[in-house]
Amino acid sequence: MKDKNKIIKINLSILIAFIFLFAVPSSTFAYQEVQYIDAIVLLEPGIDLEIPGVEYKYRWDAINGFAGRMSYTTYNRLEQSRFVKSIEIDSKSIALAEDILDWGVDDIDAERIWGGEEDALDIGSGNTAGEGINVMIADSGIDYNHVDLNDNYVWGYDWYDQDNDPMDEYGHGTFVAGIIAAEDNELGVIGVAPKASLYAARVSAGGTETGVLSALLDAIYWATFPNERTVGQGEPRMDVISMSIALNDYSSALETMCQLAYNNGIVLIAAVGNKHPSQFKEIGYPAKYSSVIAVGAIDSNHIYQTFSRYGPELDFVAPGVNIYSTKPNDAYGYDTGTSFATPLVSGLAVMILSEDPSLSPADVKNIIQSNAISLGSPVPNQYYGYGLVNTFTAFDDILDIVDNTDPIVDITSPSPGLVHDTIIIRASATDNRIVTKVQSKIEPGGVWTDDTAEPYEWTLDTTQYANGVELTITVKAWDAQNNYDIDQITVTVLNGGGGGGCPILSVYDGAEYIEEGLLDIHNPDGIDVVTIHTLVTTPEAVNHRYLLRLTEYYTTISHIDKVQLYGLLPDGTLVPLHLISAFHSTLGQVRWTLWFNDDNRVKVLGADHNEGNSEFIDLEFVSSADLNFIELIFIIEGHNRLIK
Known part of the structure; x- marks a missing residue:
């Protein structure tokens, strides 16, 4: 009985300890965004x-677990x-608990360094991940208890x-800290480094309180x-x-202090500041x-954001x-802003120094600059500076990696042949390391137009060209080492007002007719042309x-034989x-009339x-039978003349 009573007393004290440990003041509940595992x-x-806040699923008394x-x-x-x-994540819920790779971290390719591959969620063995580098966040503090x-x-x-x-209230x-260095712990999110x-340097309570400048200086x-x-x-x-601070007014003391830190080997990074259309737009200090x-700041399409201050700095x-x-x-x-x-960029600087701590602040900036993905023209410019930072290409520079492999680019739309009205030019591009940009040019008379983010697309208004004009569409993909690949097709413009035209093929898919495009049988001399077309849409x-349909283009007349x-x-057999x-x-x-090739035309x-x-x-x-066709091929013979 004595031992049993002792156990009861111990359990009661433990229960009280757990109640105290997990109790949260009711006034804080409204401010919490709780995630579960x-x-x-x-x-x-x-x-x-009994542990407060746990939703029990199973209990196992024999092993004292749940x-x-x-x-x-x-x-x-x-x-x-x-x-x-012991405590472990339920294997069926790993997907709920694993780190999330934020699109910003992904966009600058940080995970390709610490994770060793695109879209990695865990640090690879032996990979650089920011270890050994001290980063001070001058802000509203940090919730240093955050998991x-x-x-x-x-x-x-x-x-x-x-x-x-320096607790962050x-x-x-705390948000800034997570972007830089959220841990690889299968919880929440993972940072750049x-x-x-x-x-943590708490230099502001948040907002625009007075005294922030002197706090920042010290x-x-x-x-x-640190030892003074x-x-x-x-x-x-x-x-x-x-x-992530932007002051509107110049401070000689702040400039002096930043220069002092820079001269002593510290890399300083600051936000240009946010603005509204009617407010201060020049870059803030200390940036x-x-x-x-x-x-x-830019968005996921790599477009300058109007809230982001701009200027030559x-x-x-x-x-x-x-x-x-x-x-x-x-x-x-989630949050938005230059902050x-x-x-x-701070996390990128940490990663660079983690790989080579001997680099000076000027070295770090030069590495980031020489490997940034250019946006806008000229370079630099007041809206994008030298462009979008990239961890992967920066490490190529640090490690002196020579890449002689060309990227691969393909024009996926349109197909060679006739085009009309407004079309979308689409291209796919891949590289063994990274595609930095894809360009397109329309000739005659075109200039190169850049696209730096997938999907690679450009709009072409064919109505600005005369009917019958042949256009050469060229796309060129580049990588970080200036290797490139080119793909090229030729199309012929066919619009109203006297241009050439042809019947439009549509395919019934079981619900509606899907337009395949124009079939080119144009010949101004009235000589029959044979056109072969592989169906894109699978007919029902x-x-x-x-079921197929031929519809005449609105400006023309076709004669189909x-x-x-x-x-x-x-097995490659063609079945009529x-x-x-x-x-x-x-x-x-x-x-x-359409069954025989007899010069009797419709x-x-x-x-x-x-x-x-x-x-x-x-x-x-x-x-004649239920055959497993892998493709269907349509052939048309006839001609189409220009009609004015």
């Missing part, structure tokens, strides 16, 4: 308790508790209130000479200072100083729209029957399909020659 927990022998859903905060605290024998930041957090100070607690600094050492001074202060003695000098790298741009990162109280969320483009086969449809079998009906919208059944009028209605022929083909 499924976990499996084994408690130490003799521990019997499975349940809990918040990331609860998971993290249980992981550190001496009462817990995705606590292992990387080292030290901090509140210069704003002049105390030893506003959220801005997920093994960097984080230092924080930069401490970062440069009573606080933070013994901490190392900082390698990078990230400042405007020559000792500081100035960062603006702008150095680089990075993603700054709908960025996903850490928020206080183990939460996560969140800046830490992407009903009782082995296939014969039509055929063949099915291609997997039988034409069982050819119904002309005006003339009625014309099957026999005339089909365009709308301009038929009171506004283009004539068409509905074709019906049938196969």
Whole structure:
């Protein structure tokens, strides 16, 4: 009985301890964005308790364990508790708990360095991930207890209130910290440099409070000479200072302090600042100083954002729209602004120094600059600076990697042949490392037009060209080492007002007729032309029957002698399909005329020659058996003259 009573007392004290550990003041609930995880927990022998906030799924009394859903905060605290024998993520919920790769981190290709491949979610063995580099975040502080930041957090100070607690009550600094160095822990999100050492300098409570300048000055001074202060003695000098801060007024003291840090080997990076159309638009301070790298914001299409300040001092741009990162109280969320483009560049600087700590601030900037993806013209320019930063190409420079492999580019649309009205030119491009841009040019008379993000597309208005004109469409893909590849096609313009034209083929897919495009049988001398077309749309086969339609282009008149449809079998055999009906919208059944190649032709009028209605022929083909065709090939013979 004595031992049993002792166990009961211990369990009661443990229960009280857990209630205290997991209790959260009710006033904070409204501010939390809680994310959950499924976990499996084994408690130490003799521990019997109910954990607040856990949604129990299974209980296993014999092994003193359970499975349940809990918040990331609860998971993290249980992981550190001496009462817990083991805790692990439920294997069925790994997808819910693994790190999220934010599109901004992905866009600058950071994961290709620390993860070793595109879209990696974990640090690869031996890969550079920011280790050994100290980055100070001068902001509203950091939630240093956050489950995705606590292992990387080292030290901090509140210069704003002049105390030893830089806890972030506003959220801005915590968001910045996550972009730079959110951990690889299968929770939440992962940063640009997920093994960097984080230092918090709380220089503002958030917003535009007075006193932020003096706090920022002393924080930069401490970062440069940490042992000259009573606080933070013994901490190392900082390698990078990230400042998502923009002051409107010039400060001689701030410029002097930034230059001092720069001269002592610290890389300084700052946001150019946000603006509204009627507000201050010039780049803010300290970004405007020559000792500081100035960062603006772009969206996922690599387009300058109007909220981003601009000017000749702008150095680089990075993603700054709908960025996903850490928020206080183990939460996560999205935010937009130059404040969140800046830490992407800060994280890149950390990665570069982690690979080669001997580099000076000028070296780091030169590496980023020489490997940025150019946006806009000239380079640099006031909206994009030297362009979009890229971690992968920067590491090529550091590691002196020589890449002689050309990218591969293909024009996927349009196909060679006739074009009309407005078309979209589309291209695909791949490279063994990275495609930096794809260009297109229309000749005669065209100039190169750049596209730096997938999908690679350009609009061509063919109505600006005379009918019958041949256009050469050229696309060229480039990589970071200036290797390139070219693809080229020729098309012929066919629009109204006297241009050449041909019948339009459509295919019935079971619900509607899908237009395949113009079939080129144009010949001004009235000589028959044979055109072969492989169907893009798969027609719906009903009782082995296939429905197609020929509709005359609105400006022209076609004279069709014969039509055929063949099915291609997997072994390469071509099987002819039988034409069982050819119904002309005006003339009625014309099957026999189109069946034979006998110079008896069916005339089909365009709308301009038929009171506004283009004539068409509905074709019906049938196969003799249920055959597995891998392609269907349509052949038309006839001619079409220019009609003015």
